[in-house]
Amino acid sequence: MKSSEQLLEDIQFPQTIFELNQLLQIGDTQVAHWKWLELSGGVLSQYVIGAENRFNALLNWFYKEQGFIAADKDYFSVHAIELAQVLSRRSGNATSFALLLWMLAKQLDLKVDIIVIPGQFVLRADLDGKQVYVNPINGEQWSVERLHKQIKGELGAHVTVTDEMLSCATDAKIIKQLVQHLKASSLLDKNYELALKCSNIQIDWFPDEYPLKRERAFIVQQLGCVTAAAADLQDFVDNSPKDAVRDAVKLQLKLLQDTTEVFH
Secondary structure (H helix, E strand, C coil): CCCHHHHHHHCCCCCCHHHHHHHHCCCCHHHHHHHHHHHHHHHHHHCCCCHHHHHHHHHHHHHHHCCCEECCCCCCCHHHCCHHHHHHHCEECHHHHHHHHHHHHHHCCCEEEEEEECCEEEEEEEECCEEEEEECCCCEEECHHHHHHHHHHHHCCCCCCCCCCCCCCCHHHHHHHHHHHHHHHHHHCCCHHHHHHHHHHHHHHCCCCCHHHHHHHHHHHHCCCHHHHHHHHHHHHHHCCCCCCHHHHHHHHHHHHCCCCCCC
């Protein structure tokens, strides 16, 4: 049986963040691309001798000279993830900043990876044999102990932090996680059309992950598509006999089946 990482590598994911935006039809892809070219060209001025010096120069340039700061009220909004807006406003969140720094580091021949921990992305830089962890929201360097504390804060103090939790994410895993972040942000924004696009893509990629069907049922119900929601819930019930929420979903399904669908 293939591991989850091997299964990810078998899926034809978009090759870049810009391709994903185009696939989801969010933001102005052309604006995002041109602003990225401007930023990625400008970062070359930080190409100094020594990987550690170059990485520190990148962080200083990104946060201080370019003025990227954490979004305030809309930190969890799609606005803080979608690249055209992030690049225009110089405002984003840990997800968008991690992606930008990850791509900019490649321009400077730096070995920087993304670690996907519960709640956010973290950067890991390998600098001439020295590993450095960075919180992308503000460029603060984290010790391993601080990283462990962050994970335990999300999962519980009883959790043992494993090497797998701290492993570098593949490009495929990053794209998968980005879609999840976009879906969550869309739901908070009540942008159900975008949430549905994200959900459909996830189900195309992972048709056997039936909890995704349950999540999509909620989304399409918000759009008035009760029959479609009921079909997704039925699929979940039929294929998730051991899921802890199955009985609750069966009750929800019964209510939906008694509801008249709203047509648009």
